[in-house]
Amino acid sequence: MKKLWAYFVDLGRKLINLHDTPHSIAGGVAIGMFIGFTPLFGLKTLLCLGLACLLRCNPIAAVVAVSLHDIVTPIWPVLLKIEYDIGTFILTRLHHAPPAIELHHLHFGEIMKWTTFFKVGLPLLIGSIFLSTPAAVLSYIGMLKFLQFREKRRAAHHP
Numbered sequence: 001m002k003k004l005w006a007y008f009v010d011l012g013r014k015l016i017n018l019h020d021t022p023h024s025i026a027g028g029v030a031i032g033m034f035i036g037f038t039p040l041f042g043l044k045t046l047l048c049l050g051l052a053c054l055l056r057c058n059p060i061a062a063v064v065a066v067s068l069h070d071i072v073t074p075i076w077p078v079l080l081k082i083e084y085d086i087g088t089f090i091l092t093r094l095h096h097a098p099p100a101i102e103l104h105h106l107h108f109g110e111i112m113k114w115t116t117f118f119k120v121g122l123p124l125l126i127g128s129i130f131l132s133t134p135a136a137v138l139s140y141i142g143m144l145k146f147l148q149f150r151e152k153r154r155a156a157h158h159p
Contacts, residue, residue, distance in 0.1 A: 014060075022151065028065065030137070032066040035132070038132060084123050
């Protein structure tokens with residue numbers, strides 16, 4: 001547990017010590033947090049790099065932020081359930097309860113079908129937008145304010 005905590009602290013230090021503008025770093029953090037909440041396992045790092053380059057934000061900050069998002073790994077089942085419920089609610093035009101998922105009847109071959117994606121993956125993806133957007137906005141604002149404060153403090157100490 002101590003090594004895991006040290007790993008996340010080290011990532012945080014790397015993040016705040018990047019040499020770039022506060023806007024670029026905060027944008028990268030927001031991208032990392034946004035992608036971190038999506039159920040696109042295995043693609044998150046590549047998506048962060050691509051979006052950060054496309055939006056001219058710091059790609060290292062995006063990758064570090066998506067890695068820091070791994071702190072929520074123990075509660076992923078809860079987050080996925082919430083995302084699924086929200087996505088199903090949106091897709092069924094806001095008037096039906098989400099259908100129960102019975103994954104114990106699925107075989108691996110059935111999981112890889114497109115129909116399964118539309119039943120499970122699409123609601124997860126749509127529902128994740130409602131968790132990732134506020135997280136991205138809050139992380140952008142928080143990181144930007146922190147970096148601007150740190151720059152002002154450094155400028156005051158080194159005139």
